[in-house]
Amino acid sequence: MSGAEVRAARPVDAALWRTAFVLVLGTFMATLDSTIVAVGIDALVDRFDASVTDIQWVSTAYLLAVVAAVPTSGWLADRFGGRRTWLVAVAVFLLGSVLCALAWSLPSLIAFRVLQGLAGGLLPPTGQALLGRAAGRDRIGRVISVVGMVPLLSPALGPLVGGSILAVADWPWLFYVNVPIGVVALLLARRHVPVVPPAERRSPFDFRGAALLSPGLAVLVFGLTGIGHGRAIPPAVAVATVLVGLGMLVGFVVHGLRTRRTPLIDPRLFARPPFGVAALALVVLGASVFGTMFLLPLYLQTGGSLSPWEAGLLLAPQGLGAAAGSVLVNRVVDAVAPRTLVLTGIALVAVGTAPFTQLGHALPDSVIALSLLVRGVGAAMIGAPVMNIVYSRIEPARLPQAAGALNMLGTVGGSIGTAVLAVVLQQRLTARGPDIPLAFADTFWWVLGFALVAAAGATRLPRRHPAESTVDRQHDDEKGSADA
Numbered sequence: 001m002s003g004a005e006v007r008a009a010r011p012v013d014a015a016l017w018r019t020a021f022v023l024v025l026g027t028f029m030a031t032l033d034s035t036i037v038a039v040g041i042d043a044l045v046d047r048f049d050a051s052v053t054d055i056q057w058v059s060t061a062y063l064l065a066v067v068a069a070v071p072t073s074g075w076l077a078d079r080f081g082g083r084r085t086w087l088v089a090v091a092v093f094l095l096g097s098v099l100c101a102l103a104w105s106l107p108s109l110i111a112f113r114v115l116q117g118l119a120g121g122l123l124p125p126t127g128q129a130l131l132g133r134a135a136g137r138d139r140i141g142r143v144i145s146v147v148g149m150v151p152l153l154s155p156a157l158g159p160l161v162g163g164s165i166l167a168v169a170d171w172p173w174l175f176y177v178n179v180p181i182g183v184v185a186l187l188l189a190r191r192h193v194p195v196v197p198p199a200e201r202r203s204p205f206d207f208r209g210a211a212l213l214s215p216g217l218a219v220l221v222f223g224l225t226g227i228g229h230g231r232a233i234p235p236a237v238a239v240a241t242v243l244v245g246l247g248m249l250v251g252f253v254v255h256g257l258r259t260r261r262t263p264l265i266d267p268r269l270f271a272r273p274p275f276g277v278a279a280l281a282l283v284v285l286g287a288s289v290f291g292t293m294f295l296l297p298l299y300l301q302t303g304g305s306l307s308p309w310e311a312g313l314l315l316a317p318q319g320l321g322a323a324a325g326s327v328l329v330n331r332v333v334d335a336v337a338p339r340t341l342v343l344t345g346i347a348l349v350a351v352g353t354a355p356f357t358q359l360g361h362a363l364p365d366s367v368i369a370l371s372l373l374v375r376g377v378g379a380a381m382i383g384a385p386v387m388n389i390v391y392s393r394i395e396p397a398r399l400p401q402a403a404g405a406l407n408m409l410g411t412v413g414g415s416i417g418t419a420v421l422a423v424v425l426q427q428r429l430t431a432r433g434p435d436i437p438l439a440f441a442d443t444f445w446w447v448l449g450f451a452l453v454a455a456a457g458a459t460r461l462p463r464r465h466p467a468e469s470t471v472d473r474q475h476d477d478e479k480g481s482a483d484a
Contacts, residue, residue: 012135012142018192019134020147023127025185026090027150029178030120033097034062035158035293036165036174043171048106060225061110063415065117067221068214070408071264073125074401075205082133082196082400086126087189092119094182101172124151125407129400132391134194141333141388148384149326151289151410153319159297160312167309203262210264212252217412220245224419227426265405275402277460278386279409281342284454285382286410287417288349291447292356292375293318294418295425296368299359299440317369321376328377329384339461341385346458348378350451357445360438382454383410389462421446 037044037059044055076085096116103109128144135143165173223241256263270276293315300311329341352375355367387406394402424446428439 012139015192016135016139016143018188019194020131020143022185022188022192023086023131024147024150025181025188026086026093026123026127027147029090029093029181029185030066030123031151032158032161033116033120033178034059034066036162036177037062040162040166040171040174043166044106044109047171048109050106054106057110058106058113060222062113062117062120064218064221065114066121067217067408067411067415069118069121070125070411071213071217071404072210073122073407074129074404075203075264076122077126077129077196077400078203079198079205081198082126082130083189083193085122086130086193087186089119089122089126090182090185090189093123094179094186097175097178097182101175121411125403126400128387128391128407129403130193130196132399132403133196137392140391141384142330144384144387144391146326146330148387149322149380151383153322157316157319158293158312160309160316163309163312206259206261206264209252209255209259212248212255213264216245216248216252217408218245219248221412221415221419224416224423227419227423265401265408269402269405275390277457278390279406280457281346281382281386281454281461282406282409283413284417284450284457285379285386286413286415287420288353288447288450288454289379290414291417291421291450292353292444295421295440295443295447296356296372298425299437302436314365314369315372318372318376318379321373321378322380323376325377325380326384329381333385333388337463338385338389339458339463341381342458342461343455345378345381345385346451346455348381349375350378350448350455352376352378353444353448353451357441357448359441359444360435362437386461417450 041055044058045051048055073085080088093116096112096119099112100109100116103112128147131143131147132140161177162174165177219241223238223243223245226238226241227235252264253267256265256267270279296315297311300306300314306314325345333341352371352373355363355371390402390406391399421443425439425443428442429436432439432442
C-alpha cells in the first residue's frame with residue numbers, strides 16, 4: 001500500500017478541526033500574552049510610578065514561569081489526564097489574567113504574572129499532545145501545519161493587539177482580553193475535546209529532576225536577562241547566576257540518565273533520531289522568531305521613532321507570511337521530504353533576516369515589511385514539519401512527554417535567544433555610541449548566525465516524509481512475519 005493510499009483512508013474531518021480550534025485557543029492566549037504587554041510598558045510606568053527596568057520584570061516574570069512550567073506538562077497529563085490538565089490550566093490562566101488586571105502594586109502584578117505563566121506554560125504542550133492523540137500519526141502533519149501557525153502569529157500580533165487596546169482602553173484590558181477567549185475555550189472543550197484517561201502506569205513525580213530542570217532553566221534565563229539589563233544587576237552576579245543555571249541543567253541530564261524511575265523529561269529522547277536534530281531546529285527557530293520580535297519593535301520605537309501602534313502594524317507582515325506558509329505546508333507536508341521543507345524554510349528566514357543587518361543604511365519600511373513576510377513564510381515551513389516528524393514517529397503513550405520536550409525547547413530557544421541578543425545589543429550600543437541603527441544591525445548578524453546553525457543541523461533530517469516511513473516499516477514487519 002502506498003503512502004497516498006494510507007493518507008486517503010483518513011481524511012481530516014470537521015470533528016478533528018473543531019478539536020484543533022478549541023485547543024489552539026489555549027495556545028493563542030499563552031503565546032499572545034508573552035508579547036502583548038511589551039507595548040504597555042509606558043502605561044505601567046505611569047500607573048505604578050516605577051522605572052522601565054522594574055516594569056520589564058512584568059514580562060520577565062511571565063517568561064520565567066512559562067519556562068519553569070513546561071517540563072511538568074507531560075507528567076501532569078499522565079497523572080491526571082490530558083483534557084483535565086488542559087482545562088485546569090485554562091481556568092488558572094483566566095484567574096491570573098483577572099488578578100493581573102486588578103493588581104494594586106507592581107509586586108502584586110509580577111506575582112500574578114507568575115501565576116499566569118505557570119498555567120500558560122502548560123497549555124501549548126498539553127494541547128499538542130491531545131491533538132496528536134486525536135489526529136493519529138497519519139493526520140497529525142496536516143493538522144499541526146495549521147495549528148503550528150499560532151505560535152508564529154502571536155509574537156507579531158501581540159504588539160499590534162496591545163497597541164490597539166491601549167488606543168481605546170486602559171492597561172488592565174491587556175489582561176481582560178483573555179477572559180472571553182478562555183471562557184469560550186472552556187465551554188467548547190467539554191464538547192469537542194475527547195477525554196484522555198490518565199496513564200495506566202503512573203510514574204511517581206520526579207522531584208529531583210524538577211528541582212534541577214525547571215529552576216535551572218529559570219535561573220539561566222534570569223542570569224542572561226540580568227546581563228542584558230546592564231546596570232540593573234551587577235555583572236558578576238549575573239554571570240554567576242548563568243553558571244549556576246548551566247550547572248543545574250548538567251545535573252539534570254546526569255540524573256535523567258542514571259535514574260531508574262521515569263525522569264521529568266527523558267534525555268535519551270534527544271538521542272533518538274531524528275528527535276535530536278528536530279530539537280536543534282526548534283531551539284534555533286524560537287531564538288530567531290522571538291529574538292527578532294524583541295529587536296525590531298525596540299528599534300522601530302527608538303531608532304525609528306514609531307508609536308506602538310505603528311510598530312505593531314509594520315510587524316504584521318510576519319504574521320501574514322506565517323499564515324501563507326502554513327497553507328502551503330498543509331498542502332505538501334505529507335508529500336515532500338521534511339528535510340526539503342525545513343531547509344527551504346531556514347533559507348527563507350535567512351533571506352528575510354539579511355536586510356536587517358543593514359539597518360544602519362536607513363531601510364525603507366517597505367523593505368522591512370517584505371523581509372518580515374518572507375521570514376514568516378520560512379518559519380512556518382520549519383516548525384510544522386519538525387513537529388510532524390516527531391509526533392508521527394513516537395508512540396501515543398509518550399506523546400505528552402515528547403510534546404513537553406518540544407515546547408520546552410521552543411520556549412527555551414525563544415527566551416535564551418532573546419536574552420543573548422539583549423546582551424549583544426547592550427554591548428553594541430556601548431560600542432557604537434549614538435549610532436543606534438548600526439548597533440541593531442550588528443546584533444542581527446547573530447540572528448543570521450542562528451539560521452546557519454539550524455541549516456547545518458537540518459541537513460540530517462529524514463529525506464522521506466513520515467507517512468512513507470511508517471508504511472515501509474509496516475511492510476518490512478509483514479515481510480519478516482511471512483518469511484518466518
